[in-house]
Every structure is written in C-alpha cells, then in structure tokens.
Amino acid sequence: MDNEKQHEQPVDRLVGEYLERLADELDASSLISRICDPVQPVVADEIVEEQASLSTEKKTSSWTLPFSLNAAAWTLSTAAALVVAFFWGRSFDLSSADAATVLHEVSLAHSQPIDRQYLVNFTPTPEFWKKNRPFTGPAQTILWTRGDQFWGDAKLGSYQLVYGRDDEGLLWLSTSSSKGIELARPGDPLPEEIAVACVINSMSIPTLVDEVLKDFDLTVIGPSNGHYHFDAPFGQSSFQQSPGNSLVHAKLKLGHHHALIHSALMEIDPSDTLVCLILWTVSDGEPRGTTSFNLVKTANIGEEQYRLPFHLDEGATIKKHQYKTSSQVGEASETDREVAP
Amino acid sequence: MDPIVPFELSENLWIQSIALYMKDEQTAWVQQTAPRALAYAISLVRDRTIAEDLVQDCYQRLLSRADRYDLRKDGTKLLFKSITNACINWTQRKQPTISFEDLPSQEMPEAASHEGPPEHAIKNELAGAVHQALGKLPVDQRAAMELHVLGYAANEIAGILETTAGNARVLLHRARQQLASELETFLKEV
Numbered sequence: 001m002d003n004e005k006q007h008e009q010p011v012d013r014l015v016g017e018y019l020e021r022l023a024d025e026l027d028a029s030s031l032i033s034r035i036c037d038p039v040q041p042v043v044a045d046e047i048v049e050e051q052a053s054l055s056t057e058k059k060t061s062s063w064t065l066p067f068s069l070n071a072a073a074w075t076l077s078t079a080a081a082l083v084v085a086f087f088w089g090r091s092f093d094l095s096s097a098d099a100a101t102v103l104h105e106v107s108l109a110h111s112q113p114i115d116r117q118y119l120v121n122f123t124p125t126p127e128f129w130k131k132n133r134p135f136t137g138p139a140q141t142i143l144w145t146r147g148d149q150f151w152g153d154a155k156l157g158s159y160q161l162v163y164g165r166d167d168e169g170l171l172w173l174s175t176s177s178s179k180g181i182e183l184a185r186p187g188d189p190l191p192e193e194i195a196v197a198c199v200i201n202s203m204s205i206p207t208l209v210d211e212v213l214k215d216f217d218l219t220v221i222g223p224s225n226g227h228y229h230f231d232a233p234f235g236q237s238s239f240q241q242s243p244g245n246s247l248v249h250a251k252l253k254l255g256h257h258h259a260l261i262h263s264a265l266m267e268i269d270p271s272d273t274l275v276c277l278i279l280w281t282v283s284d285g286e287p288r289g290t291t292s293f294n295l296v297k298t299a300n301i302g303e304e305q306y307r308l309p310f311h312l313d314e315g316a317t318i319k320k321h322q323y324k325t326s327s328q329v330g331e332a333s334e335t336d337r338e339v340a341p
Numbered sequence: 342m343d344p345i346v347p348f349e350l351s352e353n354l355w356i357q358s359i360a361l362y363m364k365d366e367q368t369a370w371v372q373q374t375a376p377r378a379l380a381y382a383i384s385l386v387r388d389r390t391i392a393e394d395l396v397q398d399c400y401q402r403l404l405s406r407a408d409r410y411d412l413r414k415d416g417t418k419l420l421f422k423s424i425t426n427a428c429i430n431w432t433q434r435k436q437p438t439i440s441f442e443d444l445p446s447q448e449m450p451e452a453a454s455h456e457g458p459p460e461h462a463i464k465n466e467l468a469g470a471v472h473q474a475l476g477k478l479p480v481d482q483r484a485a486m487e488l489h490v491l492g493y494a495a496n497e498i499a500g501i502l503e504t505t506a507g508n509a510r511v512l513l514h515r516a517r518q519q520l521a522s523e524l525e526t527f528l529k530e531v
Contacts, residue, residue: 015487018475026376032375
C-alpha cells in the first residue's frame with residue numbers, strides 16, 4: 001500500500017472518510033463467524049482443555065490445516081527428528097569403534113547438569129524454499145539443554161514457537177505466551193520415537209549409540225588445525241575445525257540411500273562437548289537444506305526456564321495433549337492428511 | 342525400524358501445536374481485515390447481503406490455500422484483488438434491480454452517538470452524497486478510486502484490476518472528475 005498518496009485530493013479525502021466510517025460502523029461479526037467457524041476440526045480431538053487455570057477463553061473454531069504446516073513441522077522437528085533418523089537402526093560394529101567411543105564420551109559429558117545454549121539454523125536450498133511459503137524458509141532456534149532437560153525458542157519467518165521438557169519430564173509446547181500445551185506428563189505413555197527425539201534435543205546422544213546408522217560410514221578425524229574439506233551435496237563443503245577438536249563425519253555407504261539425510265558432521269571439543277552438528281537433508285532425493293547446531297555458550301540458567309509456566313503470562317490457558325496409543329497412531333496420521341487441502 | 346517413522350510422529354506433535362497458533366493468527370487477520378473488506382465490497386455491489394456472501398467466499402478460498410501465501414505479507418492485497426474480481430463479475434452479470442436512491446438510508450450506518458445533532462446531520466448528508474456519487478461510477482472506476490484511497494499505488498491497483506498502470510490512472514482520473522462534479526457542493530466546504 002502506498003500510504004503517502006492517501007487522500008491527496010479533496011475528493012479522495014471524502015471517499016476515504018466515507019469508507020473509513022462505513023468500515024468502523026459496520027458490524028462484521030456475523031461475517032467473521034461465518035468465515036472462521038465452519039471448518040473441519042483439526043486439533044479438537046487431540047487437544048483437550050484441562051486446566052483453563054486462569055482463563056475463561058475457549059475458542060472452538062478450527063481451521064483447515066494448511067499443508068505448509070507439514071513444512072513448518074518438518075523444520076521445527078528437524079533438530080530432533082533428523083538426528084533420530086540419523087542414528088536409528090544402525091548396528092554398532094567394530095569398524096565404528098572410534099566413533100562410538102567419541103560419541104559415548106559426548107553422551108557422558110552431556111548428561112551433566114550444565115546449561116548449554118545452541119543456535120540451530122535451518123537453511124533451505126533455493127530449490128526447496130518457496131518464497132511465498134514462510135514455513136519452507138529459513139528457521140532459527142535457540143536451544144538450551146541441561147542433562148535431559150531442554151527448551152527451544154523457534155522462529156520460522158514471522159512465526160514463533162517455544163517447546164521443551166522440564167526437570168520432571170513434562171514435555172510441553174507453547175504457541176504464545178497466553179497458551180501452553182502439555183504434551184506428556186511423567187508416567188504418561190510416550191511413543192518411543194518421541195522419547196528419543198527428546199533425548200536428541202537434549203543433546204545427550206545416549207543409548208542411541210547402540211543403534212548407530214546402518215547405512216552410514218562414520219569417520220573420526222582427530223584433533224587438528226585448519227579446514228576439513230568433504231564431499232557435501234549442497235551448501236557448505238568446507239568446515240573450519242577449531243584447534244584440538246575432533247570431527248565425526250557420517251557419509252552414506254555406496255549404494256545406500258536415506259530418506260532424509262545425505263550426510264552429517266559433528267564437532268566435539270576436548271571436554272567431550274558437542275560444539276557443532278551439521279545435517280545435510282534431502283526430500284524426495286532432492287536437496288532440502290542444511291540444519292546446523294552450534295554451541296553458543298555454557299551457563300547456569302537454572303531449571304525454571306525449562307518449565308512451561310516460565311514462558312506463559314499469568315492467566316494463560318494450558319491444554320493437555322492426549323496421546324494416542326501406538327495402534328491409534330496410524331489413525332491420527334490419516335486424520336491429519338485428510339484435512340490438509 | 343523405518344527411520345521415517347519417528348519423523349512423522351514428531352511432525353504430528355508439532356503440527357497440532359502450530360495449528361493452534363495458526364488458528365489464532367488467521368482469526369486475528371480476518372478480524373482485522375473483515376470490516377474494511379466488507380465496506381469495500383458493499384460499496385462495489387451496493388448490497389450488503391451480496392457483499393457478505395462474496396467476501397465470505399473470497400476469504401474462504403484464500404484461507405483454503407493459505408499454504409501458498411504469506412497472509413501477513415500478501416494476504417490483504419490478495420483479498421482485495423479477489424473481492425474486486427468477485428464484485429465486478431457479479432455487477433457485470435447482474436442488471437441493477439434496486440435504486441441507488443434507496444441505498445444511503447439502508448446501508449449507511451448511523452453516526453456515532455457522541456456527535457451532536459448538527460454534525461450528525463451534516464455527516465449523514467455527506468456520507469449519503471458520497472455513497473450516491475460512488476454508485477453512479479462504473480464499477481471499475483469505483484474500484485480504482487476506493488483502492489486508491491485505501492492506500493494502493495497505481496501499479497498495485499493495476500494488478501488488482503488486471504489492467505495496465507496507465508489505464509488504472511485513467512480510471513482514477515475519470516472517477517475523480519465525476520465525483521468532484523457530483524460532490525461540488527461539499528468540496529467547496531472542505
């Protein structure tokens with residue numbers, strides 16, 4: 001819009017005031033209800049209001065779930081899910097002994113109650129990024145980890161989402177400071193895959209080492225100075241290795257393919273801290289983008305920030321996510337696909 | 342285990358949260374834009390019921406394709422383009438069955454209650470005159486004029502009306518000329 005040119009002539013002003021007055025005094029509430037209300041439920045059957053502890057607000061309208069949310073979800077879950085996929089299903093063997101040793105030490109180091117902040121960036125390839133779809137674009141997450149706890153502040157374009165797991169094991173999400181979702185409380189059945197995703201988000205890389213990538217060759221590059229060059233499919237193909245740090249490079253074995261990951265690189269410092277993780281990801285065999293985790297700092301921020309209430313305003317609504325059992329998971333997926341246009 | 346399984350489950354988990362967020366975002370966007378969009382449509386088709394139906398349809402079509410657009414960035418322009426097309430199509434298909442003379446009292450809202458009677462009367466008279474004058478314009482000129490005062494530049498109006506920038510300026514110029522003539526009395530007081 002060109003605000004400078006508004007009402008530049010007297011007649012423009014008359015028409016402008018007329019339209020403004022008409023808009024101000026029209027009651028558009030019935031129209032808004034007609035637009036917003038009659039759409040298919042997407043969330044209502046999965047999220048039940050549990051403790052509107054402090055708020056009486058209860059919106060019942062639902063929207064058709066745009067397909068782009070899949071991209072959004074993909075981006076948000078890239079950090080966890082891809083690493084899960086990365087490690088899942090690989091048999092540990094002696095040829096990977098060095099890598100296993102390194103990763104085991106990393107796991108021990110990350111189980112300590114130390115707060116670590118990572119900057120997580122998703123950089124899409126130009127081909128993957130549809131500019132008019134913000135959720136396929138770059139995403140940035142500030143991820144804090146502390147043992148098994150973590151919380152992340154994710155931004156996708158102009159959208160923002162906070163999520164985490166607290167010291168009591170409560171997994172939560174918040175879409176705004178007025179609304180939170182308890183995804184799973186301690187003792188609630190949690191799909192194993194989600195539990196593993198949480199472990200990855202906490203950067204503890206624990207028991208997964210037992211089932212490392214079966215389709216990837218892991219190569220440990222010992223402490224060195226200088227650049228490490230490698231065969232990356234897209235984007236960055238040279239890595240500035242800090243003095244004294246080790247690298248573990250995961251590369252698909254010849255003749256193998258992976259649905260999501262082309263290759264990965266981990267940088268580990270002498271204190272066995274994972275200081276950098278880079279994932280090169282694919283979609284339908286085509287480059288999707290690069291996700292990188294970079295250690296920003298270690299600190300002592302305390303446990304409060306890992307809890308949902310810390311991120312909510314007073315009076316915020318907290319809802320509880322009802323997980324479906326494993327036998328219902330397929331049904332849930334069908335429901336999600338059905339409502340996507 | 343197929344490595345894509347955990348991805349899908351994780352995705353499902355985030356999707357539900359984002360859907361809540363999107364629902365609020367879209368509701369807020371509709372609430373913010375609907376009054377102006379409806380006023381614009383009423384002015385184009387001169388009938389509130391028809392305008393509401395057309396505007397509702399435009400919103401729903403746009404929202405059903407929200408994955409293709411950045412509503413925050415482009416939504417309002419796309420909405421007004423859609424409403425413009427819908428209203429022009431409707432106007433061109435339909436022969437007028439109502440008198441413009443009847444419309445001001447029917448469609449113009451009452452003035453705000455805090456205004457005193459003289460100002461109320463003047464504004465009502467002026468608004469009615471503007472409403473009638475706009476009604477006498479061809480619908481494309483009316484659209485060009487109203488889009489202009491809503492803040493759209495000539496090239497944007499051209500895009501919405503699917504014409505050239507030059508033609509958009511011509512439409513705007515003609516609309517101004519006729520409105521100036523129709524509203525001459527009021528313009529002298531401005």
